[in-house]
Amino acid sequence: MPRTDMIDIKEAQEVFIDCLKSRGLRYTSQREAILETFLSSMKHLTVEELYALVKEKNMDIGYATVARNMKFLVECGIADEIKVGNKRTRFERHYGRQHHDHLICLKCGAFIEVHDSNIEMLQNKLAEANDFVPQRHKLEIYGICRECR
Amino acid sequence: MPRTDMIDIKEAQEVFIDCLKSRGLRYTSQREAILETFLSSMKHLTVEELYALVKEKNMDIGYATVARNMKFLVECGIADEIKVGNKRTRFERHYGRQHHDHLICLKCGAFIEVHDSNIEMLQNKLAEANDFVPQRHKLEIYGICRECR
DNA sequence: GGTGATATTGATAATGGTTATCATTATTGT
DNA sequence: ACAATAATGATAACCATTATCAATATCACC
Numbered sequence: 001m002p003r004t005d006m007i008d009i010k011e012a013q014e015v016f017i018d019c020l021k022s023r024g025l026r027y028t029s030q031r032e033a034i035l036e037t038f039l040s041s042m043k044h045l046t047v048e049e050l051y052a053l054v055k056e057k058n059m060d061i062g063y064a065t066v067a068r069n070m071k072f073l074v075e076c077g078i079a080d081e082i083k084v085g086n087k088r089t090r091f092e093r094h095y096g097r098q099h100h101d102h103l104i105c106l107k108c109g110a111f112i113e114v115h116d117s118n119i120e121m122l123q124n125k126l127a128e129a130n131d132f133v134p135q136r137h138k139l140e141i142y143g144i145c146r147e148c149r
Numbered sequence: 150m151p152r153t154d155m156i157d158i159k160e161a162q163e164v165f166i167d168c169l170k171s172r173g174l175r176y177t178s179q180r181e182a183i184l185e186t187f188l189s190s191m192k193h194l195t196v197e198e199l200y201a202l203v204k205e206k207n208m209d210i211g212y213a214t215v216a217r218n219m220k221f222l223v224e225c226g227i228a229d230e231i232k233v234g235n236k237r238t239r240f241e242r243h244y245g246r247q248h249h250d251h252l253i254c255l256k257c258g259a260f261i262e263v264h265d266s267n268i269e270m271l272q273n274k275l276a277e278a279n280d281f282v283p284q285r286h287k288l289e290i291y292g293i294c295r296e297c298r
Numbered sequence: 299g300g301t302g303a304t305a306t307t308g309a310t311a312a313t314g315g316t317t318a319t320c321a322t323t324a325t326t327g328t
Numbered sequence: 329a330c331a332a333t334a335a336t337g338a339t340a341a342c343c344a345t346t347a348t349c350a351a352t353a354t355c356a357c358c
Binding site: 103112132133134144 | 254261263268275276280284289291292293298
């Protein structure tokens with residue numbers, strides 16, 4: 001595990017603890033395990049996958065606990081939900097990362113993360129032109145990735 | 150009902166019939182009722198809402214039939230699915246319309262249709278820069294609409 | 299028009315993912 | 329230590345969508 005990730009995990013931990021405290025909630029061993037497992041993985045995990053990973057660490061935990069707490073991680077700004085179709089929701093790291101969009105391969109399902117500040121700017125202009133106050137957005141481009149051609 | 154819509158319905162009907170035929174499927178009275186009701190509505194309907202509308206016309210129809218055939222309408226290029234969160238899928242007209250994106254109000258749930266060809270162009274460039282062949286995309290901007298401020 | 303093959307329908311069951319329930323356990327502040 | 333409160337985890341409930349299947353309708357062909 002590279003050093004930068006270690007640091008990020010500690011930072012994120014503090015953010016999570018503060019966020020929980022501000023809502024009168026506690027930082028439990030389960031929450032710690034979920035947070036660490038989630039941040040250590042570089043993948044876009046589902047609750048099911050994360051649940052399995054936490055269990056692998058000899059941690060006795062319930063599915064509901066993982067599902068519930070992933071919601072908290074989202075609310076605390078540490079994770080983001082990725083919903084595609086009717087499939088299981090996946091989560092990606094949000095804390096410490098800049099906003100990005102996704103290229104989604106229709107063959108292999110790969111998520112390629114991209115960013116274009118010009119597009120972001122034009123999106124804001126587009127919203128303004130419609131008297132609309134933008135808060136967040138989702139851009140997904142579906143197609144075929146390099147490997148699948 | 151304005152004249153242009155009447156014409157559009159007939160055109161769409163032909164497209165639908167051709168699409169069905171090419172797949173060895175039939176154009177039934179239920180399919181006709183669903184198509185007409187769908188195209189006559191200017192709203193983004195759910196299967197449930199469409200089902201209710203068709204029934205209002207003294208048409209005896211089942212929920213499953215509506216759901217099934219909305220899928221066909223999508224496959225035939227007449228309708229588009231709009232999925233937001235875990236809510237019911239909504240459908241909008243696709244045939245005869247140019248592609249557009251949505252501003253979605255977080256308060257009232259309104260869908261405002263917008264289009265920006267510059268954004269589209271940049272999206273294609275972005276995909277190309279990643280050796281990705283784009284097929285379609287989805288851009289949703291969430292925020293607060295004019296009426297809700 | 300009749301006939302056999304095939305598609306459609308619609309009531310309902312099954313599915314799949316997410317969320318709610320609730321008794322039990324753990325943690326906190328005093 | 330105690331009372332108050334939150335967390336957990338097994339499971340049920342929920343909700344939208346999709347599958348099933350017997351009954352019905354439609355088609356192509358004779």
